[in-house]
Amino acid sequence: MDRVKIRVENFSLQYSDGKESLRNINLDLLEHKITVLFGPAGGGKSSLLRVFNRLNDLADVKLLSGRVLIDDLDILDPKIDVISLRRRVGMVFARPIVLPMNIKSNLTYALELTGEKRISVLDDAVEVSLKQAALWDEVKERLYEPAVALSGGQQQRLCLARSLVLKPEVILLDEPTSGLDPISTGKVEATLQELKMMYTIVLVPHSVQQAARVADLAAFFLQGELIEKGTGKEIFITPKDIRTEDYIMGRFG
Amino acid sequence: MQRIGFGLLLATTLVTIIPIITIIFYIFYKGVSAISWEFLTTFPTNGMKEGGIYPAIVGTILLTFGTAVFTVPLGIGAAIYLSEYAPDNRWTRIIRIAIINLAGIPSIVYGLFGLGMFVIFFKMGVSILAGSLTLSIMTLPIIISTSEEALRAVPQSFRVISISVGATRWQTIRRIVLPQSLPGIMTGVILGLERAAGETATILFTAAVFFLPRLPSTPLDPTMALPYHLYVTSTQVPGMPIEIQYGTALVLIFFMLGLNVIASIIRSRARAHRQW
Numbered sequence: 275m276d277r278v279k280i281r282v283e284n285f286s287l288q289y290s291d292g293k294e295s296l297r298n299i300n301l302d303l304l305e306h307k308i309t310v311l312f313g314p315a316g317g318g319k320s321s322l323l324r325v326f327n328r329l330n331d332l333a334d335v336k337l338l339s340g341r342v343l344i345d346d347l348d349i350l351d352p353k354i355d356v357i358s359l360r361r362r363v364g365m366v367f368a369r370p371i372v373l374p375m376n377i378k379s380n381l382t383y384a385l386e387l388t389g390e391k392r393i394s395v396l397d398d399a400v401e402v403s404l405k406q407a408a409l410w411d412e413v414k415e416r417l418y419e420p421a422v423a424l425s426g427g428q429q430q431r432l433c434l435a436r437s438l439v440l441k442p443e444v445i446l447l448d449e450p451t452s453g454l455d456p457i458s459t460g461k462v463e464a465t466l467q468e469l470k471m472m473y474t475i476v477l478v479p480h481s482v483q484q485a486a487r488v489a490d491l492a493a494f495f496l497q498g499e500l501i502e503k504g505t506g507k508e509i510f511i512t513p514k515d516i517r518t519e520d521y522i523m524g525r526f527g
Numbered sequence: 528m529q530r531i532g533f534g535l536l537l538a539t540t541l542v543t544i545i546p547i548i549t550i551i552f553y554i555f556y557k558g559v560s561a562i563s564w565e566f567l568t569t570f571p572t573n574g575m576k577e578g579g580i581y582p583a584i585v586g587t588i589l590l591t592f593g594t595a596v597f598t599v600p601l602g603i604g605a606a607i608y609l610s611e612y613a614p615d616n617r618w619t620r621i622i623r624i625a626i627i628n629l630a631g632i633p634s635i636v637y638g639l640f641g642l643g644m645f646v647i648f649f650k651m652g653v654s655i656l657a658g659s660l661t662l663s664i665m666t667l668p669i670i671i672s673t674s675e676e677a678l679r680a681v682p683q684s685f686r687v688i689s690i691s692v693g694a695t696r697w698q699t700i701r702r703i704v705l706p707q708s709l710p711g712i713m714t715g716v717i718l719g720l721e722r723a724a725g726e727t728a729t730i731l732f733t734a735a736v737f738f739l740p741r742l743p744s745t746p747l748d749p750t751m752a753l754p755y756h757l758y759v760t761s762t763q764v765p766g767m768p769i770e771i772q773y774g775t776a777l778v779l780i781f782f783m784l785g786l787n788v789i790a791s792i793i794r795s796r797a798r799a800h801r802q803w
Contacts, residue, residue: 327691360692364691371687375802478649
């Protein structure tokens with residue numbers, strides 16, 4: 275039986291500006307699986323993702339209730355150490371945003387913040403994370419070039435590597451391939467299949483097709499509610515709720 | 528029709544730069560004959576009518592430097608607070624409006640405030656310290672608002688990324704936001720200091736004196752200064768040789784142009800190296 279890595283219990287969230295909200299979400303995310311949170315825009319998927327590393331702290335939240343546990347740590351507890359939480363939970367964003375530094379510094383940045391100064395450790399971390407993100411061969415000769423010189427697809431894999439460099443336990447991906455061509459998208463998806471051996475992966479896909487391709491587990495969100503959850507097969511082949519079926523079939527969206 | 532509009536716009540641009548170019552060329556033409564090594568490095572003699580303007584040049588540099596000592600940490604600190612920490616509420620807006628309005632106060636008002644506050648109340652006397660502090664109050668708004676703008680120009684996404692990999696807010700500011708906005712901040716600082724360097728009314732009662740037989744030796748000494756020297760020699764000294772006045776103006780303008788050139792070099796180099 276797979277272990278539950280993240281448990282969401284009776285979780286509700288509302289922003290002050292009244293945009294996305296979430297109502298009474300219950301969801302288990304399993305270790306070594308890719309869990310896909312999908313649904314039309316404004317459904318709350320991204321908001322939920324940003325709760326897992328408390329990035330929602332940066333937004334103006336009006337209401338937050340319920341519990342979100344990573345292992346046994348209640349991450350909504352205001353007293354927890356958010357910095358160490360964010361080191362355990364890496365994130366990749368929709369737009370490939372590289373920091374204004376060279377390729378290598380983009381990766382060592384997070385490590386150096388932990389106080390790591392040993393060159394060999396930093397160099398190893400750079401190589402390992404770039405290999406995991408399937409980017410090493412393309413950039414190993416040009417680690418000191420500005421990261422913006424990379425192509426869009428390479429930049430996004432660099433962002434993926436950046437999220438791996440701290441050896442996190444969970445990786446959150448918010449439409450990581452929305453700006454990429456099909457070949458780059460394929461590379462990222464293949465990489466995710468490799469990575470799930472070591473991590474818990476939560477993905478907000480940029481299309482239903484992508485959701486169906488990569489999901490071990492899937493959860494369908496509609497206007498702040500979790501409509502249906504199950505294995506990828508159940509959801510995409512035999513959905514129980516008519517709204518899920520309609521969305522998957524493209525009858526709305 | 529389009530050509531007429533284009534011509535009109537070109538004409539407005541030319542009209543605005545003609546006075547500036549005329550002033551610079553005219554002062555250069557009239558003043559260049561006064562410029563010599565001796566003029567730049569000796570004290571005035573014979574009741575200002577002969578000799579050089581050395582103590583005024585040194586005085587202006589000292590006042591500019593003194594102003595920088597106060598305004599750089601204060602201005603950048605305030606800008607960081609306003610851009611990175613201040614909540615977006617009514618108080619912050621009031622603070623911002625106050626800063627913008629401070630920039631619009633006439634310099635003579637700053638001068639009189641400095642006289643009352645620093646020279647008399649804090650008993651600093653007419654001194655470089657009192658003058659620098661008064662100039663600082665006057666230039667801070669410029670430095671704060673340009674620095675804040677430079678900080679805000681750094682994409683928000685860099686901050687989010689940095690926070691998401693476990694940086695604190697301060698680490699993000701120090702390692703990402705400040706380095707990226709430094710050229711813009713430096714430009715603002717230099718432009719602010721340039722204004723301080725050319726200011727007369729502010730130092731009239733707070734720092735400047737007509738003549739000093741030797742250079743100031745402590746911050747509590749008064750000083751000569753280029754703009755004040757220019758003002759005094761052109762209005763208060765009968766029979767003052769015209770070349771010395773133009774020469775002084777020329778030195779002052781070159782000092783300001785020099786600061787301006789430094790600012791634009793910083794700007795253009797930063798633009799060439801910018802990675803976003």
